[in-house]
Amino acid sequence: MAGLLDGHVAAVTGGGSGIGQGICQAYAREGARVIVLDIDSAGARETVGLIAAAGGKASAMTLDVTDRRACNAIAVEVASSGSISILVNNAGINRRNPITADKAAVAKDWDDIMSINLDGMFNVTHAFLDQLRATKGRIVNIGSIQSFVHVTWPNSAAYTTSKHGVLGFTRSLAAELGKDGVRVNAIGPGMIETKINAEARTRNPEMVATVMRHTPLGRPGKPEDVAGPAVFLASDLAAYVTGSIVMADGGFRSI
Numbered sequence: 001m002a003g004l005l006d007g008h009v010a011a012v013t014g015g016g017s018g019i020g021q022g023i024c025q026a027y028a029r030e031g032a033r034v035i036v037l038d039i040d041s042a043g044a045r046e047t048v049g050l051i052a053a054a055g056g057k058a059s060a061m062t063l064d065v066t067d068r069r070a071c072n073a074i075a076v077e078v079a080s081s082g083s084i085s086i087l088v089n090n091a092g093i094n095r096r097n098p099i100t101a102d103k104a105a106v107a108k109d110w111d112d113i114m115s116i117n118l119d120g121m122f123n124v125t126h127a128f129l130d131q132l133r134a135t136k137g138r139i140v141n142i143g144s145i146q147s148f149v150h151v152t153w154p155n156s157a158a159y160t161t162s163k164h165g166v167l168g169f170t171r172s173l174a175a176e177l178g179k180d181g182v183r184v185n186a187i188g189p190g191m192i193e194t195k196i197n198a199e200a201r202t203r204n205p206e207m208v209a210t211v212m213r214h215t216p217l218g219r220p221g222k223p224e225d226v227a228g229p230a231v232f233l234a235s236d237l238a239a240y241v242t243g244s245i246v247m248a249d250g251g252f253r254s255i
């Protein structure tokens, strides 16, 4: 049976863990050749191994999305074996120091979160822009419920700001690149069980309970819960969808 992404080449940042790994696996299952980009080389190789074991096509490249020059170099290297037609900007971090915490720590959180979650998204998108325009490609940015709200637990001003920025970037690129046939959308995950929040979930079960009380589906998500919308947005099923954010949050934002 034909896959929804047959013939596509997809680059996924942060593809070595969690949501990014789930998206890489789903894209490969749907027929795409996947380029797994991650600062964590071992994680990226693990994803390639999982895809190869399932009969899919993937390769791993080590990339720090904050390094603009490296992003440009990787885009050139990738182009030598075929332009990408799908880009997923997924690499991201979160830290939860209150804004009133130690000044140096709060300033470092701000700098690190902005440089990975926002500058990183710009660096990679800009580096691959010519390829995506040439292939009438699709961009999927990973936002959050925090693209809209400061969630019920405090202490994430930098992360909330960065994820609002992801949505702004998505909408402005959709407006600008529509004429080139490039679609740009976002996904807003709720609480998904990955490494990014493993420690917080263990340390603070009350935080999980608070989020679950506000989640109609009543359970945390798994990476595959985000991978489905990511396949949809990258595929021709979403041919008339751009500038949108699809929530994968168990209903958190709708109530």
Ligand SMILES: NC(=O)c1ccc[n+]([C@@H]2O[C@H](COP(=O)([O-])OP(=O)(O)OC[C@H]3O[C@@H](n4cnc5c(N)ncnc54)[C@H](O)[C@@H]3O)[C@@H](O)[C@H]2O)c1
Residues within 6 Å of the ligand: 013, 014, 015, 016, 017, 018, 019, 020, 037, 038, 039, 040, 043, 063, 064, 065, 066, 090, 091, 092, 093, 094, 116, 120, 142, 143, 144, 145, 188, 189, 190, 191, 192, 193, 194, 195, 196, 197
């Ligand atoms: N898990 C959640 O509850 C949740 C909710 C909303 C949004 N998100 C977003 O989903 C995305 C993926 O997060 P996750 O939950 O899978 O976390 P994760 O920690 O499991 O994965 C993040 C990946 O990004 C990579 N990464 C970090 N810094 C990088 C850099 N400078 N360059 C390249 N790669 C880098 C990490 O090595 C890791 O493989 C993030 O943007 C996160 O903000 C997660």
